Amino acid sequence: MSENRTLPNILVTGTPGVGKSTTCEQLSEATGLRWLNVSEIARETDCLDEFDPQYGCPVLNEDKLLDELEPRLATGGNIVEYHGCDFFPERWFDIVFVLRTDNKLLYDRLTKRGYSGKKLEENVQCEIFQTLLDEARGAYSNEIVHELPSNTPDQMEENVERICQWVSAWKVDHGVA
Numbered sequence: 001m002s003e004n005r006t007l008p009n010i011l012v013t014g015t016p017g018v019g020k021s022t023t024c025e026q027l028s029e030a031t032g033l034r035w036l037n038v039s040e041i042a043r044e045t046d047c048l049d050e051f052d053p054q055y056g057c058p059v060l061n062e063d064k065l066l067d068e069l070e071p072r073l074a075t076g077g078n079i080v081e082y083h084g085c086d087f088f089p090e091r092w093f094d095i096v097f098v099l100r101t102d103n104k105l106l107y108d109r110l111t112k113r114g115y116s117g118k119k120l121e122e123n124v125q126c127e128i129f130q131t132l133l134d135e136a137r138g139a140y141s142n143e144i145v146h147e148l149p150s151n152t153p154d155q156m157e158e159n160v161e162r163i164c165q166w167v168s169a170w171k172v173d174h175g176v177a
């Protein structure tokens, strides 16, 4: 499928609070690629099923969501953001970035967001156990999975710059520069 794309598809993943939305918004502005916030799309397209009382969040209808996303991904040119990555088809993405944040900083960001109790604990543990990094490495070829620190505004700026450079290089390689 990547052969049919005239622009790349990028996946940005990581634990909630690591900076996916902020990074993707800046990246979208800098590259002109379309930012797809999968959680928002799931809400807008009715892909959320019954509420899970244990985690305080609704259950995702993955098959329905993938059907919604497929035509958007087919043409390329997307920056996809989600706190999960192993249920997307591997062929969708040209590169995968996993944002990482120190536990203490993440704890503070999530507390500020209003997370508490089990939800807060589970998300911080998800980061401590590098769950998303392992998930990405398990689901995609290791050469395309990159871990990026996202602790400070400077690091975010560096990450955006690095991804912009990668997009420029991809365009040159594919004759679309």
Ligand SMILES: Nc1ncnc2c1ncn2[C@@H]1O[C@H](COP(=O)(O)OP(=O)(O)O)[C@@H](O)[C@H]1O
Residues within 6 Å of the ligand: 014, 015, 016, 017, 018, 019, 020, 021, 022, 023, 109, 149, 150, 151, 152, 153, 154, 155, 156
């Ligand atoms: N690299 C960073 N440096 C400083 N603050 C950050 C960084 N990344 C994210 N933040 C802050 O953390 C909060 C969560 O960021 P957000 O982009 O919503 O994360 P996510 O989309 O991964 O849940 C926001 O207030 C954001 O400004």
